[in-house]
Amino acid sequence: MDYQAYFSTNREQHLKELGDLLRIPSISALSEHKGDVLKAAEWIAESLRQAGMEAVAVHPTAGHPVVYGEHLHAPGEPTVLVYGHYDVQPVDPLNLWETPPFEPSIRNGKLYARGATDDKGQVFMHIKAIEAILKQEKELPINIKFCIEGEEEVTSPNLPSFLETNQEKLAADVILISDTALMAPGKPAICIGLRGLCAMEVSVFTANTDLHSGTFGGGVPNALHALVSLLASLHDEQGRVTVEGFYEGVHELSALEREEFVKQQFDEEKLKRDLGLTELYGETGYSFVERTGARPTLELNGVYGGFQGEGTKTVLPKEAHAKITCRLVDDQDPQATIDRIERHLNKHLQPGATLKVRATEKARAFTCNPEDPMLQKAADAYESVYGTRALFTKDGGSIPIVETLSRVLSAPAVMMGFGLPDENLHAPNEHFNLENFDKGLLTIVHYLKSL
């Protein structure tokens, strides 16, 4: 079967259809777009039906619906669950878009629209790949299920319970996700690790009122002093987190894993130039890609207290606040990490100050084994289309739902992304390079047929 010819012939029609999907402003964060989000769900459902999927349904949740569809006619063969999302990010600032976000436009081989790469374009490719196989071969070599949600951009609040409830219906041997990026043009990558996350707000309180620094300075606790001394106590001079038990569950990198990082040939000098930094900084003994890909962190995202205006105000502030997030790896437990940090802070708190810690987000890290045949076959599929084998990479970011999917369904997740790192996800002028649209369709078909 000549899939290249098939996709060439149908390219115009496919892009026309994708354009229709991209025209729906399915912004999940804004309640005024609730109807549009539903419209996009129904569009996906209809598209699945046309591709030949069965039992297609738009399942309501407490928030936006989940679209399900299946094709289960290959007994004894593996079952693939395709996960993706049809909701998109907000579009402000609107004035920075060269063409309107919901009027798709192709320029220089790139399709511009909100959702073009994240994730409507990539979900659409899976539907069209299935449709292609069914049209060409009348049957699928595997069993397939689609689970396409509408709340990924608002941290998937209702998907975990949907997964728990429908565990049997969604059961699969591999979860296939196209919502990430290649390393660079022509350099495919399969993400085998995502860091987990725990987020918290830390507040320190001292007197019941702000005080004059002349009359009281030096004589009473200052909430800012108490806070900065707590925050500074969280790392040692080697950039390691000093919280007792913080590294519990973190596996030391194996020689093989370190080799994979070296293979990325990451250019730290270029990064320094790009960011205007005289030096990088972090835990000693690890490279930048290791620190961001495989090591946990504790970062201050915001600190504030006292006077921020112009000039001087001789005040001793009665309260001070910090926002902290940790990126977690391997088996680190988010709640245990928050508890450990709270214990550390209480232990180091200055006399006369009180502390409040509020946990705001929790997600475990995701990792999978690159030796798994499901992942090795994905690397083969990339190689057959791109002519170069995909690297197995670890990403510093967190996509909490990937860990949930993999854990609840007890299946490896293959993150087979076709975006590029500079395609303005979550920013004005989001776009999708159509070269990867074309190659991605072929890669998906190759992968599904290889299982």
Place this chain on the structure above:
Amino acid sequence: MDYQAYFSTNREQHLKELGDLLRIPSISALSEHKGDVLKAAEWIAESLRQAGMEAVAVHPTAGHPVVYGEHLHAPGEPTVLVYGHYDVQPVDPLNLWETPPFEPSIRNGKLYARGATDDKGQVFMHIKAIEAILKQEKELPINIKFCIEGEEEVTSPNLPSFLETNQEKLAADVILISDTALMAPGKPAICIGLRGLCAMEVSVFTANTDLHSGTFGGGVPNALHALVSLLASLHDEQGRVTVEGFYEGVHELSALEREEFVKQQFDEEKLKRDLGLTELYGETGYSFVERTGARPTLELNGVYGGFQGEGTKTVLPKEAHAKITCRLVDDQDPQATIDRIERHLNKHLQPGATLKVRATEKARAFTCNPEDPMLQKAADAYESVYGTRALFTKDGGSIPIVETLSRVLSAPAVMMGFGLPDENLHAPNEHFNLENFDKGLLTIVHYLKSL
């Protein structure tokens, strides 16, 4: 001469006159009141003339004018320079005033109006004391000069150069200032120490843009980490400032000085209750009154950087800021202190971060010797009227102009205040307890006659 009878007889007239002065909204900070500030200066000048002062003039400066007047007919006797100010603080929030700030009102023996105690009421007492002596005795036992400025509430920007230019004209043996408070009703105090001040803004910069904490967290410098670790390094666990040379110029408290502090019988338990604090905090080895009265401090007045909104933002901020003030004592040099702190911060700065320190205010500490006869006679004067000897106290606040006056004119400053600590200076419902107006007039007369 029966001054008590004299002031009783003239009390109504005096309060009527003071009311006229208090009706002038001479707010120096607000340019729309420039005309009112001038009007108050002219009112003071006219009042000095009527009291019998000579060479009275309203001297223009780059800002609001200085009112000068003299009476120099006691050759061989000491010369007293009375310093005070006729400008007042702003009055907002206006809705919290029980009666309008510029409509003087007497309730329960207290005169309510902006400037009643700070400092129009107290300046007026000196004018009326002189007038009383001249009316009763036709001559003054000493030489006297008045220097009443209109910019005290905006940190006296033009007075230092006026003093330098008119050093000879203003030369005196003692500077007499009534702009402070008794310790408590019936408990007079002479302030013999004011802390100096240096203020600065500290900024830390890292990358040229805010970065995503997933992609970059743990791999690059975080401006907030760099800042809090710098700020935490400024004190040790005993609450002492760790900056090299910071305590240079600070005199250890003598046994006599410590005794004076003990005599104040300051109630630390009550302070804790009032402020809702479980513990006081500061340099170990010193009491609260010693720490705030006689020890230098380094306080954080504001710290800010990164995300302050609701929820979580996974950002590594590219910059972070702090506002710092030090209270200085004895011979500590404000500029040298700023330089030392900058050196300390540079020494402790994390790799990859850059630092900017901007000095915003500088003032030396003021101290004078309680053994000085000019101060001992002031204590005698209080004792003769209040029946109890004034305590010599050190105040934690800073009144930069007192040090300047004393230094430029090479004379001791006697801070003979008649306010009370709870008279709402700089706040709504400022008032002046008329018991201290009456006793103050007698105390001033007694003091001038004793020199």
